[in-house]
Amino acid sequence: MIIAHLSDLHLGYRAFGNMEQGRNVREADVARAFHQAIQRIREIAPSVVLVAGDVFDRPEPPHSALVALAQGLQSLRKALPDTPVLMAAGARDTPAGPADPGSLAAFDTLPGVEAVTATTRSVYYSRLDLNVVLVPHRSTIQGPGPLVEPNPDARWNVLVAYGSVDREETVLLSLNSADWDYVALGHEHFRRELVPGVHYAGALERVGATPWEEAAEEKGFLTYDLESGQVRFHPIHGRPVVSLEPIPFEADRPERLRERVGEVLVEVPGGIEEKIVRIRIQGLPAQRLDLLNGVLPEYRRRALHLEVQLDDEPLGHLGHPTQEMKPSTRLASRLAEHLAGLLERRG
Ligand SMILES: [Mn+2]
Known part of the structure; x- marks a missing residue:
């Protein structure tokens, strides 16, 4: 059984101010990368599609981003009517106020789509004998930590989570990789295998503040074969x-x-x-x-x-952070990002 794992789509991302037919060029690039991925997924025909956070670039995405996601989901539904799509919100698509359901929640109403914004959700598909636990960003930042346990009655157990599992940062959840047949992570824009079966898929396009750092890395998404444990990377051709x-x-x-x-x-x-x-x-x-x-x-x-x-x-000259990041600079920029996220959530 093949699962497709995407993350950090950042639909609605805008940068550099270049416009084409009234639309930010980078926003169009990001939407194009997403549609490329959808095309490829249609060909692969996985049993399930997972998106591990940062579907949108911000809590109030532009309408064009909502349309891009809706079109992608519709395209998948047409080609693969039985393939569920499961999404967990990242920091970028977590709404500021606790009463705000967020844009992603609108897609949770669609048949065959799970879009989790606020709390951890467990979904079992009897046809696939597959249990998927979705851990959105919000449930990892509000104590107590989310209870994430596999379903012992399911043949396959998959975890979808957004956040950091690095030791030096706040740990998102305690993760025993042996409990899971696959762990699909989002948040890091670089593709990375933590241990076999635990992966960051990386972003589909170079949407970070410092695209230069990602210049040499191919972007794309992963598929994973639960039976064989084989992981495959599917490159997406974004703007060079x-x-x-x-x-x-x-x-x-x-x-x-x-x-x-x-x-x-x-x-x-x-x-x-x-x-x-x-x-x-x-x-x-x-x-x-x-x-x-x-x-x-x-x-x-x-x-x-x-x-x-x-x-x-010095850092910040000409409005751009110094790009060759020393560890201290990297830490500072992560801290700045974290604080910006906190401020956003506090409204
Ligand atoms: Mn991201």
């Missing part, structure tokens, strides 16, 4: 992200900088057209920023987004 090698500023030959910027951008295989590109310059003093005047507009037109990062600059 290019992180260029840093250019050192040569103080004795300042004019060289302009040439080097042009050179590295021209050398990008396949060109920079419509890509998300980061260029880094090392050691350029702030008072010499004028050296870049007039160099970038042409490339900015060609790329979807061209980010120029001056290394040696």
Whole structure:
């Protein structure tokens, strides 16, 4: 029996402000990645589809994100009428107020769809002899910890949960992987196997604040064969992200900088057209920023987004966090994200 495991769809994600036919280009990219995944799932025809959180990019997603999800579910229903779709809300789709059911809850009403936002839910499918426990973000942050136990009468037990299971962070739930035939996790945007049968599927697109970190990683989703234990990765082709090698500023030959910027951008295989590109310059003093005047507009037109990062600059300069993250920086940004999440939930 094959299960499909997706996470961190982030439908409704917007970035960089590029518009096409009135729509944010990155939002359209993310919707396209989702529809690609749906197409692929239709071909694979798994017995069940799991989405482990962050279906939407925020608690109040734009209407276009709701439509994208509805279309995807409808497409699955048409091709695979007997395949249930189970979703657990992540931090991004958890509503702020406790009385707010959240956008995802609207989809919980659909036949064949379970969409859990507030509390842990256990669902048993007798036809598949499969029990699925869904643990949304909210039930992991409100004490006491959720009771997650497999169903001893079911042939297959699968857990879907959103959150961190890293030791150094607050543990989402105590997890004995031996209790479960598969654990589908969401929250991390990088694909990762924790132990056999316990996986983060990673996001479908590079939707993090620092897409450069994910430039080299293929994005996609997983399928898992409960009988054989075989896991397969299914890549999704999103918009290319290019992180260029840093250019050192040569103080004795300042004019060289302009040439080097042009050179590295021209050398990008396949060109920079419509890509998300980061260029880094090392050691350029702030008072010499004028050296870049007039160099970038042409490339900015060609790329979807061209980010120029001056290394040696403090965090947050130019409104962008320093990208080569030291552990302390990474921790700080995680903390900031966590606090933002807390504020969101408090309304
Ligand atoms: Mn996410």
